Amino acid sequence: DGGITQSPKYLFRKEGQNVTLSCEQNLNHDAMYWYRQDPGQGLRLIYYSQIVNDFQKGDIAEGYSVSREKKESFPLTVTSAQKNPTAFYLCASSVRGSPLHFGNGTRLTVT
Amino acid sequence: AQSVTQLGSHVSVSEGALVLLRCNYSSSVPPYLFWYVQYPNQGLQLLLKYTSAATLVKGINGFEAEFKKSETSFHLTKPSAHMSDAAEYFCAVSDRDSWGKLQFGAGTQVVVTP
Numbered sequence: 001d002g003g004i005t006q007s008p009k010y011l012f013r014k015e016g017q018n019v020t021l022s023c024e025q026n027l028n029h030d031a032m033y034w035y036r037q038d039p040g041q042g043l044r045l046i047y048y049s050q051i052v053n054d055f056q057k058g059d060i061a062e063g064y065s066v067s068r069e070k071k072e073s074f075p076l077t078v079t080s081a082q083k084n085p086t087a088f089y090l091c092a093s094s095v096r097g098s099p100l101h102f103g104n105g106t107r108l109t110v111t
Numbered sequence: 112a113q114s115v116t117q118l119g120s121h122v123s124v125s126e127g128a129l130v131l132l133r134c135n136y137s138s139s140v141p142p143y144l145f146w147y148v149q150y151p152n153q154g155l156q157l158l159l160k161y162t163s164a165a166t167l168v169k170g171i172n173g174f175e176a177e178f179k180k181s182e183t184s185f186h187l188t189k190p191s192a193h194m195s196d197a198a199e200y201f202c203a204v205s206d207r208d209s210w211g212k213l214q215f216g217a218g219t220q221v222v223v224t225p
Contacts, residue, residue: 004154031211040120042201042215043155050211058212090154094211099145102154 002027004103006091011108013085021076021106023091030095032074036060037088037105046089049074078108085110113138113204117216125224130174130189132219134202137183144185145203145213146176155201161185172196197223
C-alpha cells in the first residue's frame with residue numbers, strides 16, 4: 001500500500017542535541033511538507049519542498065533544517081537552536097490539485 | 112495571509128445528535144478549504160474539501176460542509192453522531208496559488224457521550 005512512513009514514532013533527546021526525523025513516501029508525490037503540532041495551536045508549516053533539491057521555509061523555520069535529495073525522502077533536522085522542540089511532527093505529501101496526505105507523526109520530547 | 116478560526120476548542124455531543132463544528136476563514140477571495148480529522152497519536156485524515164465546485168460538499172463518514180462566501184464560513188456537520196466520531200477536527204485553508212501550504216485552525220475536540 002502506498003503511504004508516508006515517519007520514524008521513529010517516539011523520540012527522546014537531551015537539550016542541546018540535534019535530532020533528525022525521517023519521512024519517506026512511496027506515493028510518487030512531488031511535494032512534501034513538514035508541520036509541527038502543539039496542543040491548542042493546530043498545525044504550523046515548518047518547511048516544504050515542491051521538487052527534488054529545492055525547498056522553502058514555512059511559517060516557523062527557525063531552528064530547523066531539511067534536505068530533499070530524493071523524491072521519496074524529506075528528513076527534518078531539529079537543531080539545538082530550536083527553543084521549544086518538544087512537539088508532534090507531521091510529514092505530508094501531495095501532488096498539485098490533490099489534498100495533502102499525512103504520515104502518522106513523530107512525537108519528539110526534549111529534556 | 113490566510114487565517115482560520117474554529118469556534119469552540121471542545122464540543123460534547125450525545126450519540127445520535129447533530130454534530131456542528133464551526134470554521135470561519137479570512138479572505139476576500141474564496142480559498143481552498145478542508146476539514147481533517149485526527150485520532151490520538153495519529154496523522155490527519157481528510158474528511159472533505161472545497162475547491163470551487165458545489166458549495167455543499169459531502170465527505171467521508173457521513174460528514175458534510177457548506178461553503179458560504181457571504182459569511183466566510185465552512186461549517187462541518189453530521190446529522191447523527193456515532194461514538195467513533197470522537198476525535199479532533201481541524202479546518203484548514205490555502206490560497207489558490209499556494210496549494211499545500213495550509214493554514215490550520217486550532218482544532219475542535221469532539222466528545223461523544225452515550
